[in-house]
Amino acid sequence: MKSSHTKITIPHIANFSSLDKSNTVIITDENVFGFHSKKLKNYSTIVLKAGEEFKVQATIDSIVEQLINFGADRTTSLVGVGGGVITDITGYVASIYMRGINFGFVPTTLLALVDASIGGKNGINVGVYKNMIGTINQPQFILHDYSFLNTLPEAEWQNGFAEITKHACIKDAVMFRELQSHAVKYYQTKNKELSLLIEKNAMLKTKVVSKDVNEVGDRKLLNFGHTLGHALENQYELSHGQAISIGMVFASRISKQLYGFNQTDEVINLLEQYGLPTNVLFNKKKVFEVLTMDKKREKDFIKFILLQKIGKAVIKEINLIEIKEALNTFI
């Protein structure tokens, strides 16, 4: 088994203007560019259409063409300035352009600050299949400039709390209690508390990934809620945060059946408190078909992430038939 000594990039707080401008190409999306073009002036910039539907190969091809037009070479650095879609795309294209060039991230959504920008997984979708192709390759830096959050829409704040709740469920019961006593508004209006929450979550993920870069063990826990979540996300046009919110409820229900987990209502209440959906009507057959292509499937089993209690997650191989039955009784 491949053991890894890869150093995981730790996010640092800095002003965006501290970024080295020489030989850097920024990749961003039109929303971020629309709000923050002043910060990006003087850079060669590639502006993509915003949204998960553009996290596909055609976008990669167009970026490569633009990099060629810019005369980008092996010494060029790419910097992804945006949410998780942008960081995933930037990391992936940097990993394959000229067989790999340097890259860094400036995450601009809460979700990307606490999760997507960290750990080096960079991928794109193929049809409804999430992150079907990609690389594991670490960025040179992750720069946190919270001033980008001033323009973040409410729904994107809520999405960020889906991954924060995930971290609390799998690793941090104390944070779960802290979240229970607040709401989105509290963190939007209290800079210090928000900053502490972001750093706590970024470090939680960094720590998990550092010990298991290639996801042979504990890193799998970060997929709590993602098996059903990923199967729903692109079929029902749910945001990533919304999809994994529903996925976490499903995983909590299975946890009850298999481990007597009795805190599903607390998980549901917390997600609702942060404006996230906990259920959706979906076509069980179609969703099951997509779910069988989950990257954690091995033959007829999926390594499913379950909870024994809040703050304590486990990996359990579950037969696809059992998952199908659980899906049929989900709603």
Ligand SMILES: NC(=O)c1ccc[n+]([C@@H]2O[C@H](COP(=O)([O-])OP(=O)(O)OC[C@H]3O[C@@H](n4cnc5c(N)ncnc54)[C@H](O)[C@@H]3O)[C@@H](O)[C@H]2O)c1
């Ligand atoms: N690689 C990983 O480890 C990892 C982990 C979690 C999620 N992800 C991926 O991340 C993606 C979800 O990330 P996301 O929720 O950040 O989505 P996103 O990148 O689509 O951003 C959400 C929306 O917010 C807008 N936006 C971003 N920053 C803004 C700002 N500062 N002000 C105003 N608008 C802004 C974007 O234009 C977009 O419309 C998914 O594709 C998911 O698969 C990857």
